[in-house]
Amino acid sequence: xxxxxxxxxxxxxxxxxxxxxxxxxxxxxxxxxxxxxxxxxxxxxxxxxxxxxxxxxxxxxxxxxxxxxxxxxxxxxxxxxxxxxxxxxxxxxxxxxxxxxxxxxxxxxxxxxxxxxxxxxxxxxxxxxxxxxxxxxxxxxxxxxxxxxxxxxxxxxxxxxxxxxxxxxxxxxxxxxxxxxxxxxxxxxxxxxxxxxxxxxxxxxxxxxxxxxxxxxxxxxx
Amino acid sequence: xxxxxxxxxxxxxxxxxxxxxxxxxxxxxxxxxxxxxxxxxxxxxxxxxxxxxxxxxxxxxxxxxxxxxxxxxxxxxxxxxxxxxxxxxxxxxxxxxxxxxxxxxxxxxxxxxxxxxxxxxxxxxxxxxxxxxxxxxxxxxxxxxxxxxxxxxxxxxxxxxxxxxxxxxxxxxxxxxxxxxxxxxxxxxxxxxxxxxxxxxxxxxxxxxxxxxxxxxxxxxxxxxxxxxxxxxxxxxxxxxxxxxxxxxxxxxxxxxxxxxxxxxxxxxxxx
Numbered sequence: 010x011x012x013x014x015x016x017x018x019x020x021x022x023x024x025x026x027x028x029x030x031x032x033x034x035x036x037x038x039x040x041x042x043x044x045x046x047x048x049x050x051x052x053x054x055x056x057x058x059x060x061x062x063x064x065x066x067x068x069x070x071x072x073x074x075x076x077x078x079x080x081x082x083x084x085x086x087x088x089x090x091x092x093x094x095x096x097x098x099x100x101x102x103x104x105x106x107x108x109x110x111x112x113x114x115x116x117x118x119x120x121x122x123x124x125x126x127x128x129x130x131x132x133x134x135x136x137x138x139x140x141x142x143x144x145x146x147x148x149x150x151x152x153x154x155x156x157x158x159x160x161x162x163x164x165x166x167x168x169x170x171x172x173x174x175x176x177x178x179x180x181x182x183x184x185x186x187x188x189x190x191x192x193x194x195x196x197x198x199x200x201x202x203x204x205x206x207x208x209x210x211x212x213x214x215x216x217x218x219x220x221x222x223x224x225x226x227x228x229x230x231x
Numbered sequence: 232x233x234x235x236x237x238x239x240x241x242x243x244x245x246x247x248x249x250x251x252x253x254x255x256x257x258x259x260x261x262x263x264x265x266x267x268x269x270x271x272x273x274x275x276x277x278x279x280x281x282x283x284x285x286x287x288x289x290x291x292x293x294x295x296x297x298x299x300x301x302x303x304x305x306x307x308x309x310x311x312x313x314x315x316x317x318x319x320x321x322x323x324x325x326x327x328x329x330x331x332x333x334x335x336x337x338x339x340x341x342x343x344x345x346x347x348x349x350x351x352x353x354x355x356x357x358x359x360x361x362x363x364x365x366x367x368x369x370x371x372x373x374x375x376x377x378x379x380x381x382x383x384x385x386x387x388x389x390x391x392x393x394x395x396x397x398x399x400x401x402x403x404x405x406x407x408x409x410x411x412x413x414x415x416x417x418x419x420x421x422x423x424x425x426x427x428x429x430x431x432x433x434x435x436x437x438x439x440x441x442x443x444x445x446x447x448x449x450x451x452x453x454x455x456x457x458x459x460x461x462x463x464x465x466x467x468x469x470x471x472x473x474x475x476x477x478x479x480x481x482x483x484x485x486x487x488x489x490x491x492x493x494x495x496x497x498x499x500x501x502x503x
Contacts, residue, residue, distance in 0.1 A: 013500045082454055084486050084498040221488030 016081045023073050023094055024149060027101075030066045031145040034101050035138050037063065037108035038204065042134045044115045045197060046127055056112035063105040067098045086218070093218040097148065100207040100214075104141065107200040107207075114193050114200075124180065124190040133169045133201045136162070140208040144215065153219035160212040160227040166205035167230050173198045202231055251276035251415060251445040252297060252334075257311035259292060259301070265473040266292050270311075272464060272479050274415075279437055279446045281460035281482065283453065285497065288466045289474025290449045294417050297447060298334035299327055315415070332359065335408035339420040341400035343392035343407075348375075348384050351392045351403055355411040370410050378406035379436050398429025402436065409440075416440065418448040422455065434459040453498055457486045465494045 037056050044052040074091050077083065083091055140159050147156040177191040206229045217223050252274040259267040267289050274280050282290045292301065299320060301307045312319040320330055332355070343351050352371040361367055371388070375381040380402040384395070392403055401421060408416055418437070422430040437446055437459055450456050456463055463485040465478045478485065478494045489495045496502050 012502070016500070084453065084457070084500075085489050085495050087499045088487060 013081075016077070016083070016087070019073070019077055019081075020087070020090065023070060023077070023091075026066065026070045026073070027094060027098060028145060028149070030063060030070065030098060030101055031141065033059070033063050033066065034105045034108065035141060037105055038111075038134060038138050038141075038201075041108045041111035041115065042127075042131060042197075044112060045118070046131070048115075048118075048120060048123075050116055050119070053112040053115040057109050060105050060109040063102060067102040070098050071095055086221075089218045089221060093148070093214040096214045097145075097211050100210045101141075104204045104207050107204045110200045111197050114196050118190070118193055121190060124177075124187055124194060129169050129173045129176070130194065130198055130201070133166055133173070133198060133205075136166050136169070137201050137205045137208065140166075140205055141211075144208050144211045147212065147215045148218070151215075151219050153216045156212040156215040156219075157226050160209040163205050163209045163227050163229055166202060170198050170202040170231065202229075205229075206231070249276045250274065251316065252447075253312075253314040253317075254296070255312045255314070257293075257296065257309070257313065259289075259296065259310075260306075260308040261304070262306040265471065267296075268469065268473040268475050270466075270474075270476045272476060274445060274447060275462065276414075276445045277441055277443065278461040279441045279448060279459055280462040280464065281456035282447065282449045282464050282466060283451075283456045283498075284466035284474070284477075285468070285502075286451075287472070288468045290466055291419055293466065293474065294419055294447060294449045297415065297417055298331045298336060300331075300336065302327065332411045333413055334415040334417060335411065335413035336417040336419070337401070337404050337408055337421050340424050341397055341404050343395070343400050343403050345391070345393060347389045348392045348395070348403060349388045352406050352410045355407060359411060371406075374406040374410040375403075377409050377440065378402045379432065379439075380406055396429070398425050398432060401425060401429070401433060405433075405436065405440075413444065415445045415447065418446065420449055420451060423451065430455070457482060465489075465491075465497065467493060467497065 037059060040052055041056045043049065044056065074095050077091060078088075140162055144156065144159050147153070147159065174195060177195050180187045180191045209227050209229065213224070213226050216226060250273040254270055254272050254274075257267055257270040258265065270293065282293060284290050295301045296309070296313055297320075301309070309321060313321060315330070315333065318325075320334075344354060346354075349371055352374050353367045356367060356370050361370070372381060375384060380399060383399060384403075392400065395403060401424075405416070405421075422433050425433065434455065437448070440446060441461070448456075448460065460482045463480065463482045464476060465485065466474045467477050469475055478489055478491045480490070485494065486498060489498065
């Protein structure tokens, strides 16, 4: 017998908000890297402006969680779910900040000629966005096993980051005039690497929500 | 790398390690009706143990087992044992009056006697043979202080207890129990007739008393159990309406990560 319909309706609403916030941030990452590929300053500016909306969404969700705790006194798995949401939205918000960071680098680069065609950075982007998307699915499905697997995939992102780092360092060694441009691309890659690390934090929260266990499931080498 | 936050970290307070009361394979019948089935648990000393569960699951019946209050009801039959400091309180040679002195009880509705505040608290010690006025005065003052009521009633100690507020009356009843120096205090929904402020005062008082006494409380109020207890026992009814112990453990664990699905469903309000 369902006796807490108000509570469950509000919890459903929070879950939908979280998914919406997730898709806003996925879009921001794609757009920031597209802006880099296309040298599109307008698009970069739009990513920066849109990040404000992500921040607002985060506050909105957090406020709903606080209201729910204050008025409904959730316990056990209900309590763990709300606490996990509060943690997850802060991770998603920071991933949004990383996208904004990439957009700012795009503006810094301006119309400098490209150093090289982008290959691994788009790969890193795909992988990171895919991990973020699926991590939020594990939240909805309360699937801690898949969450643990997704966290392990962070190693692939770390490997791509290594590869990018090595490649760009060799550019710099060969021709010091590339140092500025190569360094900026390393910053971009670093933002993506950090984003994937934050996805592993989301996965940890899903594991906590489902099992009640607080544990670090994959420690990034960076 | 695995960093397991052990649940013991969450249970901060250092509760007594010694078992004060032990229930073993308890079955209780009202005539043909079985009210409690196969309950076993240990109540640690100097701690607060909360008994929670839906209405009719046998919480109050279970609480009354600890000082044989059920003896007063005809047709009650008990199997198993309840030990107080290792001695079965249902043994034939147990003096029930002495038992109830060691295991005191506070009821849902404050029930002061229609006499003065002083006489209410002095009643128990008098019954146990203390006649010296000064000794009684000392006991009354100490008990009222322990019950956090002394300052409020010091000036009107000879006035009727019935003039006190509900919260004050309940603290008076606690003082009355404390006056006979019990080891265990049983509380049956002690705050359900009180307003929120009076409720918090009683909970604070329970917390202080648990430094020296073992407290077992029955409560309907889930937040109260979460706030005020160290250990929590979840009882529920089986299909034949007999109460069983579903889960028993540290309160922090029961309320954040219960092991049994039925406990989870109850405390999250999915049934009840």
